[in-house]
Amino acid sequence: MHIFDESLLAPHIAPDVPSNLKVRPLRIDDFSKGYLDLLGQLTSVGTIDQAAFEKQFHAMKSSVPNYHIVVIEDITNGKIVGSATLVIEMKFIHETGSRGRVEDVVVDREMRRQKLGAVLLKTLVSLGKSLGVYKLSLECKPELLPFYSQFGFENDCNFMTQRF
Helix, strand or coil: CECCCHHHCHHHCCCCCCCCEEEEECEHHHHHHCHHHHHHCCCCCCCCCHHHHHHHHHHHHCCCCCEEEEEEEECCCCEEEEEEEEEEEECCHHHHCEEEEEEEEEECHHHCCCCHHHHHHHHHHHHHHHCCEEEEEECCCHHHHHHHHCCCCCCCCCCCCCCC
16 A cells, blocks of 8 residues: 555656665555664654554554655565655645745765665656645755755745644
8 A cells, every 4th residue: 555646656766766676655564674764864753663654554544735755666675665755735825836845855875875765856856846835945054055956946034833
């Protein structure tokens, strides 16, 4: 079971993916393929067992806004080596438009410098356009601004946060 309809993704996958890698939506069985370990390379994940993972997966799958979590699987060993999320927010503004947020972009430290981040970003940008979002946004560390600017993102310094 995929987190979103796989057919939505097919025409948007970046063409420069090595043959041993597959770009696809997150699946419920990715718990056992190291998905949470990969996210742990990005930020704190905490302790999540398979039941909690599956409960969250089902909640996200059935939720609006829609969660489009894209992963890269190394098919030689079944390990998830990259992931990025496109969250769609429905709005009243822009004639009831939708905004896309890019979240949780991560590539396994063993697979970095192979342009997999570019594959993920190109895929999400293309998917966002086809889903009709009026804009895509993301938050990143200052040292990552040059990377994201390659994909059409512009720095907007008016961002604030509150953490709990």
